[in-house]
Amino acid sequence: MNYRKVMEEHLGRKLVKGEIVHHIDKNRENNDISNLMLFPTKEAHTRYHYEQGDLTGIAGSNRKILVDGKLLCCRCAVFKELKDFIIDSKAQYGVRGVCKECYKIGRRKS
Known part of the structure; x- marks a missing residue:
């Protein structure tokens, strides 16, 4: 059954x-x-x-993991508010999977 x-x-x-x-x-x-x-x-x-x-x-x-209105950053693995992510209208939830803080760190390294 x-x-x-x-x-x-x-x-x-x-x-x-x-x-x-x-x-x-x-x-x-x-x-x-x-x-x-x-x-x-x-x-x-x-x-x-x-x-x-x-x-x-x-x-x-x-895919992106959303729990209690917070999204899991794929780099630092911390749940954060959607406003803390890079806006991308084509992406799931309208934001990228990496938070602004991790994005800035990644940009400095390259």
């Missing part, structure tokens, strides 16, 4: 748009309810993986 259906059966309702069903043991074939966790949002799921120190389970983990 599909893992989303297993969770719906367990909850006694349909999943709400945006809810994420997570496999605890990372085995997507193991759809036992004891192996499934429900997150209300993608952000909550991302936060869980970040707190576990494991970003491999995040869909698109090679």
Whole structure:
């Protein structure tokens, strides 16, 4: 049975748009309810993986990571406000993945 259906059966309702069903043991074939966790949002799921120190389970983990409205700088690995990043209208979230501070440091080195 599909893992989303297993969770719906367990909850006694349909999943709400945006809810994420997570496999605890990372085995997507193991759809036992004891192996499934429900997150209300993608952000909550991302936060869980970040707190576990494991970003491999995040869909698109090679993309920018936004948690609680803060973005993870790809150089210094610190969560910062979006205003602390270089504006780039073509980029995801409208900013580059490196914060202004790290960008300045990188420019001085080159």
